[in-house]
Amino acid sequence: MTPFFIADRNRKYTNFTAKIITILISIITIIGLITYRIKETNETTKPQPEVVNPAMVAVTALGRIEPEGEVIQVFPPASTESARIQQLWVKQGDWVKAGQALAMLDNYPRRLAAVKTAQEDVKVAQAQLMQVQAGAKQGDLQAQQAEIARLVAELQNAQVEESRYRSLYAQGAISASQYDRQRLQMQAAQRQVNQARASFNSLAEVRPVDVQLYQAQIRQARAKVVQAQAELDLSVVRSPRSGQILKVHTFPGEMVGSQGILNLGNTTQMVVVAEIYETDIHKVRFGQIATITSPSLSQPLSGTISQLGLEISKPNVSDINSSTNIDTRVMEVRIRLNPESSRIVAAMTNLNVDVSIGLEQ
Structure with missing residues (x-):
């Protein structure tokens, strides 16, 4: 063969091969496009999985720490207006029992004097009753008896003279007027004797009405003692219950403000008062576990819900970093801290805390 023929044949073979390759590439490309379209269509028509938002696992709230039974502000009785403290027998941190004397007001000395005066009035009334029950003095009775004896002697003389004058009048020796004058003297003497005897009986008699009068006076005097003692007791301020003195506001010489x-407060058991938003109230139940945190605490506290509030109100605990609507309303829930947590915050009454109440999944 000539070289020209061989070159021409090689050129035709090369062109044929290129065409075959081009056709194969086109077929592969078409198959790839078809496969991509089918896959895309399947993915588009495939149902998408439902997106489920994770359920809330806790209710959060702001709260404050306080002793169980709340903090009590101890005031003097309302009847002791403008009272000043004369003596204070306790200090901050002291433990006191129910009924223990805490302070004495400055009106105590005056009221103590009133009690003593009332007690003396009772003694006076009792002495007067004894005097009435004993009757008149023996000397007075003897003097009255002597007076009666003298008047009786005069009466006897008057009777003798009246008898003599009556005989003379019957004989006509005296006039009727002379006899009448003597008879009237005898009658006057008789009246004096009767009056003296009545006076003696009055002195010797103990009348029930007099006894009753002085008995009533004794009862009245004793009632005044009770009243004075009650007012005296109001001058001593006593603890309404057992607990610890958290803070003293008024010292001796100062007026109670x-x-x-x-x-x-009873700091042996501390609680957290959590303010639950009204929208979360239905999620809160007795016995749920709560976790309490605060920058002031070195570790989280733990407790359980022990009491649910009965009314909705405005919050008392504010979050300075929150832009919460001022119309927010909350319900107070009390969380009883466990013993260890209670011990940690025994000296942190009114500390603001963050509360997280765990919910069932």
Whole structure:
């Protein structure tokens, strides 16, 4: 073969091969496009899985720490207006029992004097009753008896004279007027004797009405003692219950103000008062576990819900970092801290805390 023929044949073979390759590439490309379209269509028509939002696992709220039974502000009785403290027998941190004397007001000495005066009035009334029951003095009775004896003697003389004058009048020796004058003297003597005897009986008699009068006076005097003692007791301020003195507001010499004399609380058991938003109230139940945190605490506290509030109100605990609507309303829920957590915050009454109440999944 000539070289020209061989070159021409090689050129035709090369062109044929290129065409085959081009056709194969086109077929592969078409198959790829078809496969992509089918896959895309399947993915488009495939149902998408439902997106489920994760359920809330906790209710959060703001709260404050306080002793169980709340903090009590101890005031003097309402009847002791404008009272000043004369003596204070406790200090901050002291433990007191129910009924223990805490302070004495400055009106105590005056009221103590009133009690003593009333007691003396009772003694006077009792002495007067004894005097009435004993009757008249023996000397007075003897003097009255002597007076009666003298008057009886005069009466006897008058009777003798009346008898003599009557005989003379019968004989016509004297006039009727003379006899009448003597008879009247005898009658006057008789009246004097009768009056003296009545006076003696009055002195010797103990009348029930007099006894009743002085008995009533004794009862009245004793009632005044009870009243004076009650007013005296109001001058001593006593603890309404057992607890610890949290803070003293009024010291000796100072007038009791709007904060009272002192604050008292049972810090042996502390609680957290959590303010639950009204939209979350239905999620809260008795016995749920709560976790309490605060920057002031070195570790989280733990407790359980022990009491649910009965009314909705405005919050008392505010979050300075929150832009919560001022119309927010909450319900107070009390969380009883466990013993260890209670011990940690025994000296942190009114500390603001963050509360997280765990919910069932």
